[in-house]
Amino acid sequence: AQSVTQLGSHVSVSEGALVLLRCNYSSSVPPYLFWYVQYPNQGLQLLLKYTSAATLVKGINGFEAEFKKSETSFHLTKPSAHMSDAAEYFCAAVNQGGKLIFGQGTELSVKP
Amino acid sequence: DAGVTQSPTHLIKTRGQQVTLRCSPKSGHDTVSWYQQALGQGPQFIFQYYEEEERQRGNFPDRFSGHQFPNYSSELNVNALLLGDSALYLCASSPGGRKQETQYFGPGTRLLVL
Numbered sequence: 001a002q003s004v005t006q007l008g009s010h011v012s013v014s015e016g017a018l019v020l021l022r023c024n025y026s027s028s029v030p031p032y033l034f035w036y037v038q039y040p041n042q043g044l045q046l047l048l049k050y051t052s053a054a055t056l057v058k059g060i061n062g063f064e065a066e067f068k069k070s071e072t073s074f075h076l077t078k079p080s081a082h083m084s085d086a087a088e089y090f091c092a093a094v095n096q097g098g099k100l101i102f103g104q105g106t107e108l109s110v111k112p
Numbered sequence: 113d114a115g116v117t118q119s120p121t122h123l124i125k126t127r128g129q130q131v132t133l134r135c136s137p138k139s140g141h142d143t144v145s146w147y148q149q150a151l152g153q154g155p156q157f158i159f160q161y162y163e164e165e166e167r168q169r170g171n172f173p174d175r176f177s178g179h180q181f182p183n184y185s186s187e188l189n190v191n192a193l194l195l196g197d198s199a200l201y202l203c204a205s206s207p208g209g210r211k212q213e214t215q216y217f218g219p220g221t222r223l224l225v226l
Contacts (some may be wrong), residue, residue, distance in 0.1 A: 041222075097168040098213075100204070101157070
């Protein structure tokens with residue numbers, strides 16, 4: 001069965017520092033992968049998605065993610081963290097039936 | 113262009129009661145999926161509706177049922193509520209046809225079962 005694993009339930013960085021949130025997937029077929037962000041008491045907002053067109057995917061708010069098939073990874077990065085980036089981040093994969101499978105989430109804290 | 117909307121925003125029920133949650137998809141979308149997000153966890157897939165039929169279902173009991181209307185809006189019904197049903201219920205919509213289209217989420221309905 002397809003699964004998504006996010007390493008680290010909580011990540012803390014200083015403002016201006018690099019953000020790296022890790023995601024690994026298990027799939028027997030090339031997956032469609034997504035990163036969503038959830039601010040407190042809100043729904044999920046799409047950050048970016050991978051659909052096999054390019055391995056480096058750029059999203060909103062300066063985030064990007066790189067698909068590495070050899071490592072079954074889809075890590076999310078941002079060169080310089082901003083206070084407004086503090087939120088919960090979810091990596092997800094969609095199976096062939098259209099079901100989104102989410103990781104457990106990573107809470108990002110940004111220190112001034 | 114309105115995004116995905118859900119109602120109500122918050123709901124308090126007692127054990128054994130029944131609840132109905134509503135979702136209107138984004139304009140142009142005809143597929144609706146429902147997810148349950150317990151506190152501190154990732155969303156869990158409940159089911160997906162397309163062309164008024166349940167297309168796929170997650171590991172949820174039959175107490176969870178749904179419906180999709182001709183205008184593509186959808187309802188999620190939960191019978192015989194348990195304390196463990198307390199969660200944020202998220203609705204997501206996507207354009208029909210291809211099952212792996214991007215899903216866009218509504219703000220959710222927060223259900224508290226006492």
